[in-house]
Amino acid sequence: MRSFYIAFILLFSGISISAQTNSIDDSLNIRKIYDMSLLNGKSYAWLDHLSNEIGGRLSGSHGAEQAVEYTKAELENLGLDKVWLQPVMVPKWTRGEREFAYVQTAPGETRNLNITALGGSIATPAGGTKAKVIEVQGIEQLKEYGRENIEGKIVFYNRPMRADHIQTFEAYGGCVDQRYSGAEEAAKYGAVGVIVRSMNLRMDDLPHTGAMSYGDLPNDQRIPAAAVSTNDAQYLSGMLKIQNDLDLYFKMSCEIHEDVQSYNVIGEITGSKYPNEIMIVGGHLDSWDLGDGAHDDGAGVVQSMEVLRLLKETGYEPKRSIRVVLFMNEENGLRGGNKYAEVAKLKSEDHVFALESDAGGFTPRGFGITANDTQFKKILSWKRLFKPYLIHYFERGGGGADINPLKGGDMVLAGLRPDSQRYFDYHHAANDTFDKVNKRELELGAATMTSLIYLVDKYGLDNINNETVEMPD
Incomplete structure (x- = not known):
């Protein structure tokens, strides 16, 4: 009788016995x-x-x-x-020897930066790459500066992951283009290298690598690309506000096989x-x-x-x-x-x-x-x-x-x-x-x-x- 009563209740509640x-x-x-x-x-x-x-x-x-x-x-x-x-x-x-970088703040005065080569990057010349730095907040800003301000320089992409995104993958998606395509686009304006702020919501000294692409760029137009830690990106950005003609040096020995x-x-x-x-x-x-x-x-x-x-x-x-x-x-x-x-x-x-x-x-x-x-x-x-x-x-x-x-x-x-x-x-x-x-x-x-x-x-x-x-x- 009890089982019949339960079945009756389930039936009229819209829930079948088999489903229950x-x-x-x-x-x-x-x-x-x-x-x-x-x-x-x-x-x-x-x-x-x-x-x-x-x-x-x-x-x-x-x-x-x-x-x-x-x-x-x-x-x-x-x-x-x-x-x-x-x-x-x-x-x-292959990455090769550990990467090395510094920014020259005054004649004879330098500060080392924590960098790592982006996956797929070419190496710097054997003696490294040294040039003035130009900071941008994303690929779209390259056009604003134009070739006359970028040629012969190292482009520093410094758009951070947005901390106000609760879904952190949205924050990642909002700035990863500068890592993946940043070197390809900067090379078109005559840049000699690229440094990209690490895709990281935390401030620390760890550079984060990741894939990058040169697209259809001929080999002789490709430039080396590295990620820099968030702490060092913050430091570099601050220094550029004080002294906008800083020299940056980096050396990498990575290789594409x-x-x-x-x-x-x-x-x-x-x-x-x-x-x-x-x-x-x-x-x-x-x-x-x-x-x-x-x-x-x-x-x-x-x-x-x-x-x-x-x-x-x-x-x-x-x-x-x-x-x-x-x-x-x-x-x-x-x-x-x-x-x-x-x-x-x-x-x-x-x-x-x-x-x-x-x-x-x-x-x-x-x-x-x-x-x-x-x-x-x-x-x-x-x-x-x-x-x-x-x-x-x-x-x-x-x-x-x-x-x-x-x-x-x-x-x-x-x-x-x-x-x-x-x-x-x-x-x-x-x-x-x-x-x-x-x-x-x-x-x-x-x-x-x-x-x-x-x-x-x-x-x-x-x-x-x-x-x-x-x-x-």
Whole structure:
């Protein structure tokens, strides 16, 4: 009689018995996923090895090669249905000797600056580059000064990341163009070098590297480009207000080499019901060379590996094929993401969902999601399942650089969104190291990713139907 009464109440409250049963089962399964990650996780140990035994993993380097071998072996140890390497040609760039710079404040008086070469830059001449400095707040300001004021000088880009953006990636996006295209544009006005304020919200002495491009500039017109720490950018800007004819010297010995072969690392659990429908979860295996790439993107790599391990350990049998893809060369070329999409298209593979983690190993807050209205509504119907884990951010717009080439049709892209307030303290800098990653935060992120993969696989995203989980108020 009591069960009949409960069914009667559920029926007239608009919540079906099957949906109520599903919500309870899903809550228990997600709890199991979080417990397994927090009590018996492997992500932190994997990251320890990547960071402390291998270290920096710049594309084309020995570290990148070691990382491919290590992660492939670990995926094989998980007993997945398939593990393979996908060849991809990647750029190779080496930093050479440590960079050196100073500003001359008076005859015989200098102050050293903390700089680092931008990835892809050419070297300075063997004796270094010395010239007057001109400060600008962005590429658009070059036109205001014109060739007559820029030719023969070093352009100092000093537009900071805006601290009033709560979403720090918006602050990054608002000034990263000066790092990526600053040398290309300044060279057109006759500049002999470029110094760029580091993409960092914090004031410190650490220069942050990152990719740059010369576009279609001929080799003989290319100029060296470096990042300078935020403290030194502030100092240089202050000195230029007092003395606008300062000389700056910098020396770099970086080198661009021929492309080399590397690999994406891929592992798969083959679906039991819809094996031709493919879901992927991934991060990028390469990193910059200044630190050990623990946050960017060692964290995303090991969290993605952990997704497949947690599904197997909890006994869940996916309906769809679920792949972990560890992409090579996100940092300075996106060759891995483009190659994966290219091969998928050639094979006419049906990719239905992709989730990327490339925003650090901090406390997870939720997901950014690129989907149509119906698909997004379905994902929102699962939001309350995440509430006990303080996951609240489910917003339109998301994915990641490596999975974006798969975009098209009804494909759904998602990106894990951790708390981003500290991310740019470490991004592309020498302090992006293992000790900056909190074990519990990393494991919570892995469990959060696994839970979304589980729900998408169980219910699909093609339509709103009776399988959609409805949670009572």
